[in-house]
Amino acid sequence: MTDTLIPGLYIVATPIGNLGDLSPRAAKVLSQAALIAAEDTRVTAGLLRHIGVKRPMIAYHDHNADRVRPGLVARLGGEAIALVSDAGTPLISDPGYKLVRDARDAGHAVVTIPGPCAAVAALTLAGLPTDRFLFVGFLPAKAGAKAEAIAELSGIRATLVLYESGPRLAATLATLADGLGDREAAVAREITKKFEEAVTGTLSSLATRYADAPPKGEIVIVIAPPGQPEAASAEDSDAALTEALTRLPAGKAAGEVAKRLKLDRKALYARALEMKG
Numbered sequence: 001m002t003d004t005l006i007p008g009l010y011i012v013a014t015p016i017g018n019l020g021d022l023s024p025r026a027a028k029v030l031s032q033a034a035l036i037a038a039e040d041t042r043v044t045a046g047l048l049r050h051i052g053v054k055r056p057m058i059a060y061h062d063h064n065a066d067r068v069r070p071g072l073v074a075r076l077g078g079e080a081i082a083l084v085s086d087a088g089t090p091l092i093s094d095p096g097y098k099l100v101r102d103a104r105d106a107g108h109a110v111v112t113i114p115g116p117c118a119a120v121a122a123l124t125l126a127g128l129p130t131d132r133f134l135f136v137g138f139l140p141a142k143a144g145a146k147a148e149a150i151a152e153l154s155g156i157r158a159t160l161v162l163y164e165s166g167p168r169l170a171a172t173l174a175t176l177a178d179g180l181g182d183r184e185a186a187v188a189r190e191i192t193k194k195f196e197e198a199v200t201g202t203l204s205s206l207a208t209r210y211a212d213a214p215p216k217g218e219i220v221i222v223i224a225p226p227g228q229p230e231a232a233s234a235e236d237s238d239a240a241l242t243e244a245l246t247r248l249p250a251g252k253a254a255g256e257v258a259k260r261l262k263l264d265r266k267a268l269y270a271r272a273l274e275m276k277g
Helices: 024-032 040-051 065-075 096-105 118-126 143-153 168-182 203-211 232-246 249-262 265-276
Strands: 008-012 033-040 057-059 080-084 108-115 133-138 159-166 184-189 195-202 218-223
Touching: 008 024, 008 096, 024 040, 024 080, 024 108, 024 184, 033 065, 040 057, 057 065, 065 096, 096 108, 096 249, 118 159, 118 184, 118 195, 133 143, 143 168, 159 168, 168 184, 168 203, 168 218, 184 203, 195 203, 232 249, 232 265, 249 265
Parallel strands: 008 080, 008 108, 033 057, 033 080, 133 159
Antiparallel strands: 159 218, 184 195, 184 218
């Protein structure tokens, strides 16, 4: 990076707890930006004090984003503007992606300064599979919508990463256990701080643990993927073949059932011919 920032939008990740996690590159961008668009200017002011600088700031959050965004985009052609959230990487559970989209559509440069992210940090602490994971963000607050969202997640074969607040933690864990089954999980809190912890157990045991002692602060819940589904029985495959043969010739019926039940097509084809005979 040159000494002077080129005009454009800079997506700057900030610490999620430990101020020592602010990278030198992020500090440099924040100290040189013409303007900082912050989720909460009071929080960002504390970070700027930590690095010993003062910069102009403007609030940019869920409640004012549509009103503020056009003005920010208009300034990007001649100024370097940094986007920050209260903690972690912008665009993760905040309206930042719309600003990135509009900046690109207007032909402005967009630069990312990566760094801390609570979701990824919790995933590294949980001791659960990391080869495939889905970031869910916050579940809906209303019970019906929350149960519906959890039902949609139940079949996804990936580790799930969710955000939650302390007071709602126990109820959410219990609802997750009901909707997903009693999977292995971890509750991570105080990440990067002195009392960082990742408590592991089943969803139901974690719900019990926090029912009478809700933790403070924001929480990350990490949930193991579902176990391997049971193999289809001979009765299941025969029933599926019987139904398919009412609509399809033997070869196509065998192919359809093999794909749906994840069984061997050749064996199913032989069985289909036997059933037709």
